[in-house]
Amino acid sequence: MAPALSPTRSHHVAVIGAGPAGLVAARELRREGHSVVVFEKQKQVGGTWIYTDEVESDPLSVDPTRSVVHSSVYRSLRINGTRECTGYRDFPFVVRSGVSRDPRRFPSHGEVLAYLKDFAKEFGIEEMVRFETEVVKVSPAAEEGIGKWRIESTEKEKKVRRDEIYDAVVVCNGHYVEPRHAEIPGISSWPGKEMHSHNYRIPEPFRDKVVVLIGNSSSAEDISRDIARVAKEVHVACRSNPADTFIKQTGYNNLWTHSMIESVHEDGSVVYQNGKTISVDIIMHCTGYKYHFPFLDTNGIVTVDDNRVGPLYKDVFPPAFAPWLSFIGIPWQVLPFPMFELQSKWIAGVLSGWIPLPSKEDMIMEIKTFYSTLEVQGIPKRYTHRMGNTQFEYDNWLASQCGCSETEEWRKEMCLANGVRKEANPETCRDEWDDHHLISQAYQDFSLYS
C-alpha cells in the first residue's frame, strides 16, 4: 500500500464536463475542501440530457470536420430504469411539483434534466462552472511539479484561450458522442441512406420508408418502435441473434427482428444471414459509441484500444498519474448516477489524503490480472468496462473505501426486476409494474434525505 497523501490536503482540481458525472464530482470534491473549476462547453448543466433538435451535418458522424452535437437523446426518450434507481443515492429522483414536471416513474428526458438542475441548484454547483468553455488540451505539466496538469481551454463568447495549471484533473466528458459503426459487406455501392442513432430525433423523416436498425441495445429497441408508427417496414438486425432469426414483433404488422446483415447490394437490397432479402431505404446504426478524449495528451500512457481505456485501476485511476488524473463514468451496463457518486467520493477522498491507494506496482499488477482473466474467459477488449451483474460488487467496493453504506437491497432488487420486466414486456414495462413493496422501501430510505 502506498502511503496516503498527507491527510486533508486541499487541491486545485479541474473537472471536465457538467453532466451527471461532473456535477456530482464537483459536489464531492468541494465537500472535501478542494477548490474546483468545472469546464463545460455547453450553455447549461445536464450533459446528454439537454435535448436538442439539432443533428450533425454528417448523419453517420464520421466526418472529422463535422461540428459535433453532444446529445444523443431523441424526443420520445423515457428513462430505461425506474426513477428510484436512477437518481443519486443522497438526492433521490422523487416527483416534484412544477408546471413542466413529469411525474411518471419512467419519465421523459426533460424530467432528468430538471432533476439535474435541481441538484446543481441545491448544492450551488453552477458557481463552480465555466459555461461555454471547451477544454482543448490536457497534458502533464511536469515542469510545474509532480502531478500538475496544464489545461488549455477556449471560451466561446469572449473567444479567449486560457492556459492554466491544476493539481488534478477529473475527466467527466461523457461517452455517448463518438459513434461506433457496423461493418457491412457491399456498403460502398449500396445506394440507400445510412445514419447513426446519435442523429435520430423524431420518426417523421421515416414515414413510409423501409428502415433497418442494427443493434440490440435500448436505443435499437426504442427507436424501432418509435419509427414503426410511421414507417412502411422496420427490420432490426443484430449480430448476437442466431443466424436463422426471423421474428415478427407482436403488436406490430411492420416490425421484424433478424439475424445480422450478410451483405448489401447496388439494387438497394439487404440480405440477412437468415436468407431474407429486403429492399431498404435507410440503415440506422444503433451500435453504440467509442470512448473519446480528443483533448487528452498523455504521451501514449493512457490509451483507448478497441474501446478499452487503459490502463485504469478500478476503471478510475491510470496508475502512472494516480491520483492526479481520474475518470468518472467509464463502466457501462450500470446504474450510472449512483456509481458516479461513489467514484466521485473515492476520488475526492484519495486526493485529500484520507483514502490510501495501493502502490503503482500493485495497481498495475491488478490491472494485468484483470486483463488476463478477461482473455481467459474469451471476453473481447471492447467489453473491458462492461459491468452488468458485477456493478453492485464494484459500487460496494467503492463504498467501503469511502466509509459509505453498501447499495440498498431495494435498489438491487428493483434493478433486477426492471430487467426481467423489460425482457418480458418491452411495450408496457415503463407503465406497468408490480414491485410496489420495493417502491415503499425506496421511499422509506428517501425520507432520510427530504
Ligand code: FAD
Ligand atoms: P454526459 O451527460 O454526456 O455529460 C458530459 C458533459 O461534458 C457534457 O455536458 C459535455 O458538454 C461536456 N464536455 C465534453 N467534452 C468537453 C470538453 N472538451 N470541454 C468542456 N466540456 C466538455 N442513463 C440512465 O441512467 N438512464 C437512462 O435511461 C439513460 N438513457 C440513455 C439514453 C441515451 C440515448 C444515451 C446516449 C444515454 C443514456 N443514459 C441513460 C446514459 C447517460 O449517458 C448517463 O445517464 C449520463 O448522462 C452520463 O453522464 P456523464 O456526465 O458521464 O456524461
